[in-house]
Amino acid sequence: DAGVTQSPTHLIKTRGQHVTLRCSPISGHKSVSWYQQVLGQGPQFIFQYYEKEERGRGNFPDRFSARQFPNYSSELNVNALLLGDSALYLCASSWTDRDTEAFFGQGTRLTVV
Amino acid sequence: GNSVTQMEGPVTLSEEAFLTINCTYTATGYPSLFWYVQYPGEGLQLLLKATKADDKGSNKGFEATYRKETTSFHLEKGSVQVSDSAVYFCAPDYGGSQGNLIFGKGTKLSVKP
Numbered sequence: 469d470a471g472v473t474q475s476p477t478h479l480i481k482t483r484g485q486h487v488t489l490r491c492s493p494i495s496g497h498k499s500v501s502w503y504q505q506v507l508g509q510g511p512q513f514i515f516q517y518y519e520k521e522e523r524g525r526g527n528f529p530d531r532f533s534a535r536q537f538p539n540y541s542s543e544l545n546v547n548a549l550l551l552g553d554s555a556l557y558l559c560a561s562s563w564t565d566r567d568t569e570a571f572f573g574q575g576t577r578l579t580v581v
Numbered sequence: 582g583n584s585v586t587q588m589e590g591p592v593t594l595s596e597e598a599f600l601t602i603n604c605t606y607t608a609t610g611y612p613s614l615f616w617y618v619q620y621p622g623e624g625l626q627l628l629l630k631a632t633k634a635d636d637k638g639s640n641k642g643f644e645a646t647y648r649k650e651t652t653s654f655h656l657e658k659g660s661v662q663v664s665d666s667a668v669y670f671c672a673p674d675y676g677g678s679q680g681n682l683i684f685g686k687g688t689k690l691s692v693k694p
Contacts, residue, residue, distance in 0.1 A: 472624075474624075499679070501679035501680075508686075508687075509686055509687070510670050510672075510684030510685050510686050510687050511625070511670075511684045512684075513679060513680045513682070516678050516679040516680060523678050523679075524678040524679060524680035525680070526680060556624075558624055558625065560625075560679065562679070565678055565679070566676070566677065566678070569615075569627060569630065570627075570679060570682065571627070572617075572624040572625040572626070573624050574623055574624040575623075575624045
């Protein structure tokens with residue numbers, strides 16, 4: 469069975485641009501969460517979606533948004549990119565929004581220049 | 582708010598040495614406790630977990646015991662291998678949503694032959 473898959477694996481964007489990151493959860497998992505991991509730090513929670521509804525939001529500006537589709541895949545969008553948005557973006561899936569165990573994808577490495 | 586503190590790295594050991602990585606968490610509620618591992622260039626993998634006091638989580642030779650009285654969840658391994666070189670994250674989950682899964686800053690372990 470496939471694990472959590474994220475695309476693309478790497479990308480480079482210019483300041484001010486917009487980016488869309490994609491995540492497909494493990495089959496059967498209905499909850500998807502997004503994390504930002506800056507180099508040398510632990511992951512920071514951005515969003516959680518469950519059954520297409522937002523269930524949690526971390527301390528990130530409104531430039532960050534996300535959505536979940538009927539097939540439970542998800543997109544993370546970031547507008548007006550800043551140099552400080554350069555990070556590894558991780559997606560995690562779980563069966564429900566209250567699961568205590570999350571399964572992580574390989575991440576998308578975003579570099580903003 | 583909830584927080585977690587883990588031993589700062591980097592930690593450099595010789596093969597077959599004993600490993601301890603300290604982790605303490607805030608005592609709000611009764612969190613489940615996790616250790617995640619991140620190998621170079623990859624996402625996070627769940628290493629082990631414990632959900633109640635005195636539980637011992639174990640996997641791949643690693644162990645950690647849920648110590649409620651000291652609010653600690655130290656990671657140990659009796660004999661490390663070169664393949665254990667990675668970054669280790671302690672993560673208490675205070676429940677309710679993925680936003681309450683709090684990651685430590687990570688401890689980088691390098692094992693030399």
